[in-house]
Amino acid sequence: MLDAINRKILAALQDNARISYAELGKKVHLSAPAVAERIRKLESTGVITGYSLQVNLDKVGYPIVALVQCKVYRTKEREFKALVLSYDEVIECHNVTGEQAFLVKLAVQSMSQLDDILEAFIDFSDTNTMMILSTPVGRPLPETFFKD
Numbered sequence: 001m002l003d004a005i006n007r008k009i010l011a012a013l014q015d016n017a018r019i020s021y022a023e024l025g026k027k028v029h030l031s032a033p034a035v036a037e038r039i040r041k042l043e044s045t046g047v048i049t050g051y052s053l054q055v056n057l058d059k060v061g062y063p064i065v066a067l068v069q070c071k072v073y074r075t076k077e078r079e080f081k082a083l084v085l086s087y088d089e090v091i092e093c094h095n096v097t098g099e100q101a102f103l104v105k106l107a108v109q110s111m112s113q114l115d116d117i118l119e120a121f122i123d124f125s126d127t128n129t130m131m132i133l134s135t136p137v138g139r140p141l142p143e144t145f146f147k148d
Contacts, residue, residue, distance in 0.1 A: 002047070006038060006042060010048070012028070013048070014140045017052075020032075021033075021035045064108045064114060065131075065132040066114060066129050066130065066132065067106075067129070067130045068121065068129050069128040069129075070100060070126070071099055071101060071126040072102060073126075076125070079124055083121070087106075087117060089106050090104055092105035093105070114129075
């Protein structure tokens with residue numbers, strides 16, 4: 001499924017998901033319809049799971065981004081997951097190994113908003129909050145992931 005051409009298609013789409021089939025075809029030396037068919041197959045087999053937009057959270061009014069490690073109390077995991085899903089401010093939630101079973105990424109407009117969310121979390125978990133000051137590395141997969 002992932003031959004050299006498909007890997008080049010993935011690398012190009014990751015660089016610019018809005019690239020036209022014609023332009024992508026030029027990059028991989030295929031016709032636009034052939035590229036479109038390969039992309040459809042990559043989507044249908046689950047290799048491509050979606051396309052996303054990157055937004056500067058600060059510029060849309062969410063200047064505070066935090067990572068919250070959550071040590072969920074025994075038997076409270078289902079309720080904790082439901083709580084996390086109920087907050088639009090939760091932009092990622094990962095179930096991870098170790099004592100801190102969940103890592104939650106939040107974007108909020110104010111410290112008081114963050115405090116309110118953390119107050120709700122304490123009914124289900126012990127928390128450890130880290131503020132994100134900057135993101136020196138935040139990139140798509142490197143091209144080496146798409147090499148044979």
